[in-house]
Amino acid sequence: MRKLQRIIISFFTFIGGLYFFLEFILPKTIGTFEFGAYHEQILKGVQVIGIMAIGLGILSIVRVHSKNILGQKTGWSNSLVLLLGFSLMLAFQGANFLDERTNNSIKKKIELEKKFLIIVDKERESKPVKPRLNALASELVQLQTELSTRLGADDQQKNKFDELHRDVLGVSSDFTEAERLALEAKFSVISESVSSSLDTYLENSFSKKAVDLFSNGLFVPLGSAMFALLAFYIANAAYRSFRVRSVESFLLMSAAIIVMLGQIPQGPMYISEDLPYFRLWLLKNISTPAFRAIFFGSSIAGLAMAIRIWFSLERGPLDESEVK
Amino acid sequence: MEHASPIGAFFIIVFGGIILFTLLRAGRGFNFSIRKIRAIRAIDEAVERAIESGRPVLFTSGMTGVGPLLYACLGILKHISINTARLGAKLFAPCIDPEVFIFTQSTVQSAYRLEGKTNQYDESAVRFLSDEQFAYASGYMGIAHREKVGAAFLFGTFAAESLILAEAGDQVGAMQIAGTTSNEQIPFFITTCDYTLLGEELYAAGAFFSNDPIQKASLRAQDLCKLLILGLVIVGTIISTLGNLGVIPDSWNLKNLLTLTWPKIFGAT
Amino acid sequence: MNRVISRRLIYLLVIVSLSIPLLSDFILRPAEMKTAEDSYSLVQGLNQKDGKFVLISMDFGPSTSAENGPQTKTLIEHLMRRRIPFGVITTYPYATPFLESYPQQIADKLTKELPAESWKYGADWVNLGFQPGGAIMIQSIAKAKDLHEVLKTDGKGTEISSIACMTKIHSINDISVLAQITGLVGTFNTWIQFFQNNDYRPEVIHGCTSITIPEAYIYYATGQIKGLYEGVAGAAWYDVLLSKDYPTRTTTDAPRINTSLATAHLVILGLIILGNIRSLVDRFWSKS
Numbered sequence: 001m002r003k004l005q006r007i008i009i010s011f012f013t014f015i016g017g018l019y020f021f022l023e024f025i026l027p028k029t030i031g032t033f034e035f036g037a038y039h040e041q042i043l044k045g046v047q048v049i050g051i052m053a054i055g056l057g058i059l060s061i062v063r064v065h066s067k068n069i070l071g072q073k074t075g076w077s078n079s080l081v082l083l084l085g086f087s088l089m090l091a092f093q094g095a096n097f098l099d100e101r102t103n104n105s106i107k108k109k110i111e112l113e114k115k116f117l118i119i120v121d122k123e124r125e126s127k128p129v130k131p132r133l134n135a136l137a138s139e140l141v142q143l144q145t146e147l148s149t150r151l152g153a154d155d156q157q158k159n160k161f162d163e164l165h166r167d168v169l170g171v172s173s174d175f176t177e178a179e180r181l182a183l184e185a186k187f188s189v190i191s192e193s194v195s196s197s198l199d200t201y202l203e204n205s206f207s208k209k210a211v212d213l214f215s216n217g218l219f220v221p222l223g224s225a226m227f228a229l230l231a232f233y234i235a236n237a238a239y240r241s242f243r244v245r246s247v248e249s250f251l252l253m254s255a256a257i258i259v260m261l262g263q264i265p266q267g268p269m270y271i272s273e274d275l276p277y278f279r280l281w282l283l284k285n286i287s288t289p290a291f292r293a294i295f296f297g298s299s300i301a302g303l304a305m306a307i308r309i310w311f312s313l314e315r316g317p318l319d320e321s322e323v324k
Numbered sequence: 325m326e327h328a329s330p331i332g333a334f335f336i337i338v339f340g341g342i343i344l345f346t347l348l349r350a351g352r353g354f355n356f357s358i359r360k361i362r363a364i365r366a367i368d369e370a371v372e373r374a375i376e377s378g379r380p381v382l383f384t385s386g387m388t389g390v391g392p393l394l395y396a397c398l399g400i401l402k403h404i405s406i407n408t409a410r411l412g413a414k415l416f417a418p419c420i421d422p423e424v425f426i427f428t429q430s431t432v433q434s435a436y437r438l439e440g441k442t443n444q445y446d447e448s449a450v451r452f453l454s455d456e457q458f459a460y461a462s463g464y465m466g467i468a469h470r471e472k473v474g475a476a477f478l479f480g481t482f483a484a485e486s487l488i489l490a491e492a493g494d495q496v497g498a499m500q501i502a503g504t505t506s507n508e509q510i511p512f513f514i515t516t517c518d519y520t521l522l523g524e525e526l527y528a529a530g531a532f533f534s535n536d537p538i539q540k541a542s543l544r545a546q547d548l549c550k551l552l553i554l555g556l557v558i559v560g561t562i563i564s565t566l567g568n569l570g571v572i573p574d575s576w577n578l579k580n581l582l583t584l585t586w587p588k589i590f591g592a593t
Numbered sequence: 594m595n596r597v598i599s600r601r602l603i604y605l606l607v608i609v610s611l612s613i614p615l616l617s618d619f620i621l622r623p624a625e626m627k628t629a630e631d632s633y634s635l636v637q638g639l640n641q642k643d644g645k646f647v648l649i650s651m652d653f654g655p656s657t658s659a660e661n662g663p664q665t666k667t668l669i670e671h672l673m674r675r676r677i678p679f680g681v682i683t684t685y686p687y688a689t690p691f692l693e694s695y696p697q698q699i700a701d702k703l704t705k706e707l708p709a710e711s712w713k714y715g716a717d718w719v720n721l722g723f724q725p726g727g728a729i730m731i732q733s734i735a736k737a738k739d740l741h742e743v744l745k746t747d748g749k750g751t752e753i754s755s756i757a758c759m760t761k762i763h764s765i766n767d768i769s770v771l772a773q774i775t776g777l778v779g780t781f782n783t784w785i786q787f788f789q790n791n792d793y794r795p796e797v798i799h800g801c802t803s804i805t806i807p808e809a810y811i812y813y814a815t816g817q818i819k820g821l822y823e824g825v826a827g828a829a830w831y832d833v834l835l836s837k838d839y840p841t842r843t844t845t846d847a848p849r850i851n852t853s854l855a856t857a858h859l860v861i862l863g864l865i866i867l868g869n870i871r872s873l874v875d876r877f878w879s880k881s
Contacts, residue, residue, distance in 0.1 A: 025333045025587035028791070036327075043729055050390075050423050057422030057452035064448045075470065086716065104750055111752070130700065199749070219456075220655045220687070226458035227484060227656035233491045233602045234512075239603055239864040241515035243872050253865075260862060261804075263826050264855035265621035288810045291507055293524045295811070298505040300549045301524035303336075303650045304343050304542045305392035313347055314538045458656070483778045484656075484804070506778065508804045526881075585791065 010312035017310035061086070089214050095207035102150070103198040109143055110194060114187040121180050129175045137168045145195065151201055160190050255282055330584050342546040342552070346398035358543055363501055363519035364532045366478070367400065370499040370518075371407045374474030382473040382498070384489065384524060386459070388480030390423050392527075393505060397479040398431045399530035400503075404477060405435030410542030416467050417450045420460040461485035465492040473545065478502040478517070479526060482509045490516035503529065509544040600857040603864060623829035625818070631799045631825075632820025633731070633834045635770065636671050645769035646762045647672055647679040650784060651695075651833025654687035656755060657802050658740040662848035663828035664800035665774050669699045670845070671835060673712055675680045678758035682721040683728065685777060692720045692748060706841060716757045722748030731787040735765050766793050772801035774822070775855070781809070785817060825850045 022038040065079035111137060120132050144161040148154065164186045171179050202208055244250050259266035262279025308314045328336060333588035350356065374381050383404060385397040401417065408415045417426040429450040438446040453463035467489065467569060468476065476493035478486070478500065486502075486509040493500045494516050503512035503521030512518045521529065524546060566572045613619060625755060639647070649668065653661035672679050673696075681692045700712035714720070721744055724730045737743040740763055741753045753759050754869045761767065765788070773784045788795070796819045799810045803824035820830055829851035832844050 022874050023327075024338065025328050028327050040729060040733070047729075053422035053426055054455075055422075057419075057425050057455070060425060060452040062449075064451050066622050067448065071677045107750055164508070170869050178817050195750075216690070221656070223456070226462055226488065230443040230484060231485055232607050234486045235603050235857075235861050235864060236489065236600055237512065237515040239599075239868045242865045242868065244869055257862065263624055264822070264858050265623055265852060266855055266859060267622065268624050276627070280627055283807060284814050286530075287807045288814050291807050291811055293487060294505075294507050296553055297546070297550060298527075299521040300339065300546045300553075301396075301527035302392045302505075303339060303549075304546050305395055305527055308347070308538065308542060309392060309395060309549050311344075311352075313348075314536060481778075484776075508808060585792075 006312075013312055014310065017306075021310075065071055085214075089211075090213065092207055092210040096205075096211045099202055099205055099207050103202055106143070106150070106194055106198060107191070109139075110187065110191045114138060114184060114191065117180055117187070118155075121175065122175075124175065129171075130173060133168050133171055135177070137165050140165050140168065147197075151197055154197070157197065159195060160186075160193065164190060203316065204302070255286065258282060330586060330589060338552075339549045341568055342548050343542065344543035345539045346548065347538055350537040353537075355537055356466060356544045357538055357539045358528070358531065360447070361521070361525055361528065361532070363503070363521050363525070364529045366499075366501055366519045367404065367529070368407065370475035370477070371404060371411070371413065372502055375408075375411045375413045376473045379474030379498075380416055380471050382464075382468060382476045382493070383415065383417045384420070384476075384478050385424060385428065385480035386482040386486070386489075386504070388424065389415055390427070394424060395426065395482060396527045396530055398427060399533065400477070400479055400526075401428065402435050403533040405432045406439055409436045409439040409441040412420050412444070413469075414446070415449050416471065416473070417454045418460070418464055418467060419459070420453065420455055422455070425450065454557065457483060457485050458488075461488045464489050468492040468496055471496045472496050473482055473575065474498045478513065479521075479529075480505070483508050484523055484572055487512040493517075527592060549551065549590070596851060601849050606860050606864070607857060610856045614856055615851060616792070619852060620848045621855065623833055623851050625825055626823055626827045626830040628821035628823055629827040629830040631836065632668075632822060633671070633831055634797060635796060635820050636675065636677070637669070639675065639677050641676050643769070644761045645767055646758070647770045647772060648768050648771045649679055649681045650774065651681055651688045651691055652775035652777055652780045653685045653691075654684045654685060654776070655720050659850060660690065660802045660825045660828070661774050661776050661800055662695070663825055663845050663850060664822040665691070665695055666845050667828050667831045667835060667847060668772055668774075668798070668800070668822075669696055669718075670703070670842075671831075672841060673699055673703055673717060674835075676717070678717060678719075680721050680759070680762075681717045682779065683723050684706040684725070684727055685775075686723050689723045692722065695874070696720070706843070716793060716862055717759055719753075720748040722746075725811070728783045728787055731784060735780075735788050735790055739763050740767075750863070756874060765790055765795065768795045770798060771795045772800070778805070781805075785812060790817060798822070825854060828878075846869040 021040075023039055026035050028034065028036070060195045064082065065083050067073070068079040069083070116132075116136055120127075120129055120136075140161060144158065144165075147161075148158065151157075164183070167183060167186060172185070242253065244253050257276065259279050259282055261271060262275040262277075267275040328426070349556055369556040381404065383401055385401070388394045388397055405415060407413075415432065418430050419428050431444075432450050433445060437444055449567060453460045467473070469492065473493065473496060476490075476498045478489055479502065480492075482489070482504050483506065486506070490500060490502065491512055500517035501519045501521075503526035504510060504513060505523055505526060507523075510520065510522060527546075528543050530536075531543050533574060563572065563578055567574070567577060634844065636647075639645075649665065650660070651665055670678070683689065683692060696718045697714070700714075700717070704711055706809060712718075724734075724744075726733070733743050735742065741759070744753050746752055747756060771784065771788055773781055774783055781801070788797075797812075797817065798820040799809055799812070800817045800822035801824065803826075806821075806823050809818070809821055809823075813821050822831065825847055828845070828847040832847045836844060838843060
């Protein structure tokens, strides 16, 4: 059974690897045939599988910290804060997402109604104009009600909607181009005003403010503070570890000093104006080849590892038949 | 580029061919010897030291995503897990990526199962901290300081948080061994860790632990590919130099070869 | 105990050396950066009338905004002064506040300096927002027959086709320059690899943090990138070049941040030298 399992896994691994290998090696089209025609969809499918893992990660966090809280282990209050923060952020972000979606759907409705005018005009031969415009007018009423429910009473906006409503109903049976353009212009004005009001509503909404507080007020500064720790750690590590004990370390230190002094204002100002050029020479001719060499090495190693995985040539870390 | 150019395809096939040929030779019983790397031997020493002092072991694969590099890191983790299971030490393996978390969990579980110590396996040993770089770093620091780890292993891809992770281990007096293909983080590991594996030495670690002829052959194949690259660099330098001096004709210009496209070879499609 | 004391003293020295230039008017003229000069020449050589567009990919968050922010601001200022239309886009969600604020800040600053002129959203720049998908998204933009079909709306939900500066931009061939500014690892490589099609690749300017400068040089040396901002030092030199051509302008934060960093560099150099002297003395005493 285990052997069959291994054969099946190896077969699908090989097929998957073969697809990606051929998709990269072959030219985009061979005659009229395009091998990677569905490549984007396949990549998206791979991403979707990866995203499922997020659920497992969240389960891990909840499980570990719940155990701490329920078992009253040392530091259980930190676990409580973590789970509380996690839940709150999830709730606020969800509420904000729904708010944004509602806003966007209203904006889209107005755009669609504006485009409907063009469709009515185009299809005037086959479909009568007036009934369709009457339907559009009742849609406008519904939209205005939806907006006032969401944003509250706004006389200015109500007047604009009422005016547009009257104009749509008052259109002649010819529905001339001038009338259509006038209606489109009024739709554009309403669209801009509604967009602006909806954006302001969202900015002032509780969910957005809460998300901003957690995200820009807490999370971002915490991340920046952690990043700022590096400045202190670098100084400490440099003082502790940079010792000249051999010829190589002396060369290394000299190069580092030239590069550092060539980059700061004080170098060309107080030592030599040519320092930036020495620095550029060192970076282009010494550092770059060294980096390239390490890249070559790790890329070839990655290629070798990928071939071993592709052809299932080795017992991997998940294989339980490893020989001691 | 989303598709290989002709010269790119040629080199992939050549390098791939060398690697496959060497691996198949190993499969037929040909054994290769490899030089010792001190840092790799120190991994066992670090685990033993941690156990002697009664302190746990901490492992991280940093920001490594699912791919060949993760496979190499998990090979090292498996070896460490087998040792900790055998000797009864506690192991922590926090993860930044949910997909990697699954792989890491399976690796540690299978190591404990191999040693017949499934009852000693602690589910909370492998945990997902956060997919945010600095949230992960602060979680790692917390584990290092609270548990007072005796040995810390940092293998994989790292970014700015590398120094934070390494300093955390250094502050609690842990023996640290790191290995990364992130070139810009190498200096930070060298200054804060006891041993550092550079670039492909990380991939070589798996071969040492498993004593698998296939993995040793892979190292040999990599060396052959690197020799080939070195040869190409020398040949390219000579051709460019002679070209600049006007000794060889313009038609030998390497740029024409390197910028060749499929439509040029087969005619416009 | 000794070590604990000296670590705290080191931290104190670093705080003091970073703070003094930031809090005072102590600003030094930056060192010359040839790579920043190349970026400047590239932008200076762009033609306003060719109907093309510059795409600025701001793939950085608040943690690296101290370096990447000044790089972006100096570039945006240069483009605005030359009236080259540009779009800002990002593959990193935490960059979205910067997509909105940076161009508007620069536009307000220029309007204050030159009241007779104005810079408007839509006419001079567009915010294309956060585009998820990484490499897939970048490939979609590069392969798109019509960008309006791929991107559809700007960052606020307005249709791209109704935005003035985007009406003539339909494919990658209409993008003259890609300016990729990031502090993240791997993002730049993805743009370099995928933002091209068989016949065309825009010129690339890269803005990076100091740690990734050596890696960026690999691409600079081969000509894959035409210009490079080497951390905040690159932004500071770019600022100097802008001030040469536009003497009435006010500088960005770049020279001040650069001076602050430079002072900290000197402190670290001093600490290294001190550490080596101490180790020599220790070795001498233990021998004797």
